Amino acid sequence: MTSETIEKARAILAEIGNRVGDLEKQRQEASINADHDKIKEDFDQLAELSSQFYELIPHSQFAFDAVPPINDANELNKKVLIFII
Numbered sequence: 001m002t003s004e005t006i007e008k009a010r011a012i013l014a015e016i017g018n019r020v021g022d023l024e025k026q027r028q029e030a031s032i033n034a035d036h037d038k039i040k041e042d043f044d045q046l047a048e049l050s051s052q053f054y055e056l057i058p059h060s061q062f063a064f065d066a067v068p069p070i071n072d073a074n075e076l077n078k079k080v081l082i083f084i085i
């Protein structure tokens with residue numbers, strides 16, 4: 001794995017972190033006035049960014065299964081730890 005690939009993956013994780021933060025904020029402020037279009041846009045973007053991440057950093061446990069989006073802080077932290085260990 002090249003350093004360029006790792007940097008791209010880190011940048012994608014940073015963007016995922018921004019979107020996850022937005023979603024967490026919206027969950028805390030959940031109300032009838034929630035912007036459902038924005039929430040859907042964030043989830044769609046998370047799915048796309050997750051796909052890009054998994055293309056750069058393949059995971060063997062998803063060889064035959066659908067890849068779940070990285071859409072919460074816990075899952076994001078697990079992926080960040082890949083680069084620390």
